[in-house]
Amino acid sequence: MAHIHLTFSPDPAYMRTVRLVVAAVARRAGLGADAVEEIRLATAEACARAVARHRAHRISTPIEVSMSDGDRFTVRVTDHGPPEPGIGLRYSKGAGVVVNDLNDDDIPDDEVTADMSFVLLKGLVADLKIAHGSASAGTEVFMSWPVNRPVGR
Incomplete structure (x- = not known):
């Protein structure tokens, strides 16, 4: 199983590199x-x-991206921004609590649309979780996909 961890400066110029990796x-x-x-x-x-x-x-702390390819291919993107008033509570249901899949009916779609990025992610990823930690931890977006490897690999 491979584990890859990247950090990059919060500059759009590095987005192409992250996509390629x-x-x-x-x-x-x-x-x-x-x-x-x-x-x-x-x-x-x-x-x-x-x-x-x-x-x-105006945060210069690097953004973190972690990938792992076990039974599921996982990607975790962590920012270091402050908690998001209202939005953070809607998604986390309290600081530090991981939200169940955003496809659940317990989060109304009109609340999710408050942040367009989450709407786009919801459409792309079936297994999407979002966690909010302390003010220093920011937001963690966790995504995973099934890995169907041939037997023997």
Whole structure:
């Protein structure tokens, strides 16, 4: 099982590199072209949101991206922005609590549309979780996809 951890400065110039790396790692994990494209798009959206939050709050701390290719291919994007009033509570149901899949009916769609990035991610990723930690931890977007490897790999 491979574990990859990237950090990058909150500058849109690094987005292309992140997209290339996540696509390469997903291909290496054995995912098909459609899944690789979905992962690339979802990761780019989560990272673009993180960059925007860092720039809006003048945060220079690097954004973190972690990938793993066990039974599921996972991507975790962590920003270091402050808690989001209202939005954070809607998604986290309290600081530090991980939200169940955003496809659940317990979060009304009109509340989710308050943040367009989450709407786009919801459309791209079936297994999407969002967690809010302390003010220093920011927001963590966790996404995963099934890995269907041939037997013996």
